[in-house]
Amino acid sequence: MAWRWRLISFLLWLPSFWNDWNEPCRRHLLNQDSKEAFSIASKQYRTAFHFQPPQNWINGFPASLILLSTVSYYQQNQIGPMLYNGIYHLFYQYNPYSAKWGNITWGHSISTDLINWTPLDIALRPSEPFDLQGCWSGSATILPGNKPVILYTGISESGHNVQNIALPKNISDPFLLEWVKPPYNPVMVAEGVKPTQFRDPSTCWLGKDGLWRTTVGAEDFEKKAKALLYRSKDFVKWTRAEQPLFSTDSSSMIECIDFFPVSAKWKRGLDGSTIEAEDVKHVLKMGVFDNSHDYYLIGKYLEELDEFIPENVVEDDHRMWLRYDYGSFYASKTFFDAENRRRVLWAWSNESDTISDDIVKGWAGVQTVPRTIWLDENGKQLVQWPVRELESLRMEKVELKDVKVSKGGLIEIKGVKASQADIEVEFEFPELKKAELIYHDWKLDDAQMACDEMCSSVPGSIGPFGLLVLASHDLEEHTAIFFRVFKTSTAHAVLMCSDQRKYVIDHSVVESFGAGGRTCITARVYPKLLLTGDTHIYVFNNGSETVKITKLKAWEMAKARIN
Ligand SMILES: *[C@@H]1O[C@H](CO)[C@@H](O)[C@H](O)[C@H]1NC(C)=O
Ligand SMILES: *[C@@H]1O[C@H](CO)[C@@H](O)[C@H](O)[C@H]1NC(C)=O
Ligand SMILES: *[C@@H]1O[C@H](CO)[C@@H](O)[C@H](O)[C@H]1NC(C)=O
Ligand SMILES: *[C@@H]1O[C@H](CO)[C@@H](O)[C@H](O)[C@H]1NC(C)=O
Numbered sequence: 152m153a154w155r156w157r158l159i160s161f162l163l164w165l166p167s168f169w170n171d172w173n174e175p176c177r178r179h180l181l182n183q184d185s186k187e188a189f190s191i192a193s194k195q196y197r198t199a200f201h202f203q204p205p206q207n208w209i210n211g212f213p214a215s216l217i218l219l220s221t222v223s224y225y226q227q228n229q230i231g232p233m234l235y236n237g238i239y240h241l242f243y244q245y246n247p248y249s250a251k252w253g254n255i256t257w258g259h260s261i262s263t264d265l266i267n268w269t270p271l272d273i274a275l276r277p278s279e280p281f282d283l284q285g286c287w288s289g290s291a292t293i294l295p296g297n298k299p300v301i302l303y304t305g306i307s308e309s310g311h312n313v314q315n316i317a318l319p320k321n322i323s324d325p326f327l328l329e330w331v332k333p334p335y336n337p338v339m340v341a342e343g344v345k346p347t348q349f350r351d352p353s354t355c356w357l358g359k360d361g362l363w364r365t366t367v368g369a370e371d372f373e374k375k376a377k378a379l380l381y382r383s384k385d386f387v388k389w390t391r392a393e394q395p396l397f398s399t400d401s402s403s404m405i406e407c408i409d410f411f412p413v414s415a416k417w418k419r420g421l422d423g424s425t426i427e428a429e430d431v432k433h434v435l436k437m438g439v440f441d442n443s444h445d446y447y448l449i450g451k452y453l454e455e456l457d458e459f460i461p462e463n464v465v466e467d468d469h470r471m472w473l474r475y476d477y478g479s480f481y482a483s484k485t486f487f488d489a490e491n492r493r494r495v496l497w498a499w500s501n502e503s504d505t506i507s508d509d510i511v512k513g514w515a516g517v518q519t520v521p522r523t524i525w526l527d528e529n530g531k532q533l534v535q536w537p538v539r540e541l542e543s544l545r546m547e548k549v550e551l552k553d554v555k556v557s558k559g560g561l562i563e564i565k566g567v568k569a570s571q572a573d574i575e576v577e578f579e580f581p582e583l584k585k586a587e588l589i590y591h592d593w594k595l596d597d598a599q600m601a602c603d604e605m606c607s608s609v610p611g612s613i614g615p616f617g618l619l620v621l622a623s624h625d626l627e628e629h630t631a632i633f634f635r636v637f638k639t640s641t642a643h644a645v646l647m648c649s650d651q652r653k654y655v656i657d658h659s660v661v662e663s664f665g666a667g668g669r670t671c672i673t674a675r676v677y678p679k680l681l682l683t684g685d686t687h688i689y690v691f692n693n694g695s696e697t698v699k700i701t702k703l704k705a706w707e708m709a710k711a712r713i714n
Contacts, residue, residue, distance in 0.1 A: 420494030
């Protein structure tokens with residue numbers, strides 16, 4: 152399942168409240184010893200519109216190189232009827248042999264709408280001394296003349312991370328089926344950093360000086376994380392810049408780096424090489440190896456110095472950085488969709504069941520629904536929303552308007568298949584002065600802790616209220632997505648005047664988008680009741696104040712053609 156919510160005006164710090172997908176609030180894990188659970192595992196948890204290969208493992212922790220890289224490849228009228236003139240290529244980290252981590256290759260699928268996918272042969276497999284232990288994450292860049300090129304991390308025969316190039320064998324093949332690894336590989340080897348901690352070359356960008364640039368995550372011998380910068384004139388010979396693009400003491404290793412421009416003026420996306428335009432800022436996204444969370448910073452890219460200077464960062468502490476998503480979401484990557492002038496974000500959402508469950512299921516890992524991503528008007532954070540193509544899967548619709556939910560209230564949303572849905576809700580709260588007071592300055596960790604303590608069952612004032620999804624009739628099993636309004640002694644909930652939410656539900660995945668896409672959480676849940684199919688969706692309120700559902704729209708979602 153996946154869902155989204157939109158909260159009109161929302162506090163920046165509130166997003167962290169949604170963290171509470173973690174224990175102890177989440178309570179519906181599969182019982183690992185249950186035969187019954189095993190029998191549903193194979194079918195019912197499989198998603199209907201989240202990208203997955205037909206079977207086996209995608210992406211990989213603990214090696215945790217980026218799992219996915221994407222290229223939007225423009226090709227006119229090459230295949231039958233299509234919605235757009237382009238073909239989207241999705242490359243993903245894939246184990247062709249098993250539902251567990253290992254034997255990493257680059258799986259390859261194509262689509263014309265980012266929703267329905269056709270599988271192709273594996274694009275990159277270990278074959279050479281420079282990638283014998285796996286073809287790990289990387290990126291694709293389109294060079295002038297519409298020539299795609301892949302930069303990827305190979306783990307060499309000797310176990311070192313090196314960066315390699317792969318080129319399409321036949322540039323006229325619209326499917327880019329075959330890729331060749333030129334003999335001059337590897338093009339980058341570790342210098343001054345740990346040879347086992349040096350990976351995931353980013354999509355390249357072109358500087359004014361005509362040199363291509365990429366950034367590679369690394370850990371030096373002082374346990375300092377670096378976004379190393381490399382430059383090249385010909386894409387063959389790469390030279391490391393003396394200064395990294397960015398470095399931090401707050402993590403040992405950063406991986407899956409993504410670096411891209413955004414505009415404070417438009418929602419539309421920018422080409423990766425856009426640097427000197429008014430209102431352009433840059434986003435540096437890093438996967439923090441120590442805790443497997445994706446964080447990002449917004450700042451200025453000083454092209455002269457080839458340095459990234461984050462804004463609004465006072466301490467070198469990754470816990471203060473922003474996150475795309477507070478749930479199961481890692482190794483994300485964006486690409487610029489030139490045809491639709493948008494930047495699209497994907498991430499790997501891994502299973503939270505056990506490896507033995509995964510083996511029984513025969514698969515592990517999904518990609519999140521692709522999200523359009525842009526800079527908020529305030530210039531301080533990013534906003535995400537599922538690509539509009541997802542709406543093509545909407546079927547039956549149920550609507551509610553102006554329904555009050557008082558303390559202890561529970562309203563069932565009937566008429567849509569509760570395991571596969573897209574829901575938008577808008578709530579109205581009572582006076583904000585009734586909000587609960589919080590006494591100290593917030594840090595994300597505090598919010599996370601508070602969230603862990605205050606589950607949906609801990610009564611409050613304005614909230615907790617929200618949705619119960621994948622719920623059994625007796626509520627014995629459910630997943631709550633809830634909302635709770637607080638205030639601090641200074642700034643706060645003043646902004647919370649209306650709350651609209653949207654949800655998309657797809658079996659074992661729940662994606663939620665709060666605050667109009669400023670707060671996102673992807674959760675993995677394995678409710679046992681999917682076995683009977685008797686799932687329900689409810690709106691609930693466990694706060695003392697009555698809230699009003701001003702608008703609720705729920706759609707049952709069709710199954711997409713996924714590989
Ligand atoms: C990797 O592939 C080999 C076969 O080529 C297989 O024997 C091994 O079990 C695989 N390992 C995993 C973890 O999939
Ligand atoms: C390259 O691809 C094009 C388009 O699919 C095809 O017509 C051509 O035969 C291919 N060339 C080779 C050498 O395979
Ligand atoms: C994958 O899921 C497991 C179990 O929930 C979790 O401990 C781990 O951190 C996750 N890995 C990543 C990379 O998110
Ligand atoms: C609401 O609170 C009551 C009392 O604590 C609890 O039993 C119930 O489970 C709560 N509802 C939800 C959805 O958590």
